[in-house]
Amino acid sequence: MATTASFIIVSRNDIPIYEAEVGSATKREDAAQLHQFVLHAALDIVQDLAWTTSAMFLKNIDRFNDLVVSVYVTAGHTRLMLLHDSRNDDGIKSFFQEVHELYIKVLLNPLYLPGARIASSHFDTKVRALARKYL
Amino acid sequence: MGREVSESCIDSLLTEMVSSYCNRFYANKPELAARRIEAIGYQVGHQLSERYTMERPRFSDHLEAIKFICKDFWSELFKKQIDNLKTNHRGTFVLQDNRFRWLARMSLDPTAEEGVPQDPAALAESKAAQAMSMYLYFPCGIIRGALSNLGIPCAVSADISNLPACEYPESYVLCVVMHACSLCSNGHCHGQL
Numbered sequence: 001m002a003t004t005a006s007f008i009i010v011s012r013n014d015i016p017i018y019e020a021e022v023g024s025a026t027k028r029e030d031a032a033q034l035h036q037f038v039l040h041a042a043l044d045i046v047q048d049l050a051w052t053t054s055a056m057f058l059k060n061i062d063r064f065n066d067l068v069v070s071v072y073v074t075a076g077h078t079r080l081m082l083l084h085d086s087r088n089d090d091g092i093k094s095f096f097q098e099v100h101e102l103y104i105k106v107l108l109n110p111l112y113l114p115g116a117r118i119a120s121s122h123f124d125t126k127v128r129a130l131a132r133k134y135l
Numbered sequence: 136m137g138r139e140v141s142e143s144c145i146d147s148l149l150t151e152m153v154s155s156y157c158n159r160f161y162a163n164k165p166e167l168a169a170r171r172i173e174a175i176g177y178q179v180g181h182q183l184s185e186r187y188t189m190e191r192p193r194f195s196d197h198l199e200a201i202k203f204i205c206k207d208f209w210s211e212l213f214k215k216q217i218d219n220l221k222t223n224h225r226g227t228f229v230l231q232d233n234r235f236r237w238l239a240r241m242s243l244d245p246t247a248e249e250g251v252p253q254d255p256a257a258l259a260e261s262k263a264a265q266a267m268s269m270y271l272y273f274p275c276g277i278i279r280g281a282l283s284n285l286g287i288p289c290a291v292s293a294d295i296s297n298l299p300a301c302e303y304p305e306s307y308v309l310c311v312v313m314h315a316c317s318l319c320s321n322g323h324c325h326g327q328l
Binding site: 012050051054055056073074075076077078100101104107108110114 | 178181182184185186188189191192193194195284285286
């Protein structure tokens with residue numbers, strides 16, 4: 001069963017520092033940037049919702065046709081956003097928590113400037129493996 | 136991610152860092168050395184705050200974040216909490232630590248100066264205090280980095296004083312003054328070390 005899923009990490013300055021297509025479906029050529037567009041449009045909603053709760057995992061905050069946006073906000077206001085078409089809330093929450101831990105490990109690298117793009121291929125491989133496992 | 140580090144390693148690292156920056160890299164420019172050390176502390180604070188807030192819910196306002204710094208963050212770094220927190224409710228907070236762990240093994244040697252004619256005690260004391268203050272830039276940077284990451288831009292300055300009658304003769308009271316950067320427009324808040 002092919003699932004579409006697009007994952008993006010946005011830093012506190014609203015700059016995306018990582019993005020990946022983690023779903024198993026192939027990307028459509030006629031709407032190549034659709035996923036990024038929907039995720040960016042959802043940033044405004046995250047901004048409002050983040051102050052109403054102290055939880056980290058905000059469930060489904062926005063939808064577009066049959067795609068749903070889920071967001072996980074860290075204490076440093078880094079947003080992990082996932083665009084997906086499945087309804088697997090627990091799997092998504094576990095996915096976010098594991099990616100959060102991976103992100104902290106990247107951050108603890110003294111040669112990584114906070115706010116810069118995450119260019120590590122190791123990180124990329126692990127995120128894709130986690131996506132296959134939980135989504 | 137719950138490993139620990141030997142305390143003597145931390146002490147040695149701090150001593151060596153201050154000594155390198157003050158005596159080798161920026162030999163006659165203590166202000167530049169201080170800024171570099173504070174910048175290192177800023178990045179470390181940024182990383183540590185992200186790491187220590189992982190397991191807990193996010194903060195709903197500034198006071199929650201400051202309380203986190205005083206309790207959980209300080210316990211992780213210095214194995215104790217802040218002893219006293221004061222605020223003027225207009226953006227300035229004073230954190231007081233009665234036995235600052237990173238300075239606990241440092242002593243001031245007032246007899247080090249020889250042949251100084253007038254007021255040797257006060258002169259030696261001020262030179263020693265100035266040398267001591269170099270060691271405070273790193274913790275100040277850590278606090279500033281942690282608070283900036285939690286969404287509170289601020290300026291942090293620290294002050295030390297001996298307790299008048301205390302059981303531990305080599306303990307220093309560290310007062311950290313922070314104020315939110317909306318007051319920073321005149322540039323005078325990077326104060327008094």
